[in-house]
Amino acid sequence: MAKLLKFLLLASHVDWTKGSLYASLVSITASPLLWNVVARNEYRNKTLTKCMGAHSGCTALGVTIFVAGLYREVLYKKALHDQAQFHLPYGIQTVMAWIIFGIGNFLVFTSFIALGFYGTYLGDHFGILKEQRVTQFPFNVLDDPMYVGSTLCFVGAALWYERLAVGLLLSLYVAFTYYVALKFEKPFTNMIYENRNRSAKSKRW
Structure with a gap:
């Protein structure tokens, strides 16, 4: 009940007539939808692989x-600026924004380093598989550090631009879209590696 009241309080401070708010919501939804649809099609039909090869396709x-992520950030920033500003004590705003934004970017960057380009951008759906599961930092601390880091970047931007109500609501929506995406991504990725392992065992025998 308390969580619902907090949500309603945030929502009451948002101007729902702004088109930029809905454009941001659409872009947040479209990003994980895009990469999941394209990657699954690639795994099943090898559309890009047939056209340009697995590595080039990936x-x-x-x-x-x-690029879609950059455009999503532009639309998010526009949505923030179209809303009322809530002034915070400058020191608190600056410090908290830098800490949250810094942690978010650190998690995204270290995740990318650990996974590599093809690991980050769904190379396993193109048949570019890693030898074993990535377990080093930050994956030994969080299951999905890149998604957590990305969400924190949205929160940090909301603090920096002093648009907490709309910023936190959109950040919650980002977290929700990642949560839904993971419900589809994790089982599918596990299936890809299980098939690889079964195939490798059958070849040994």
């Missing part, structure tokens, strides 16, 4: 995801 998808 690179093309990775660049598309990256």
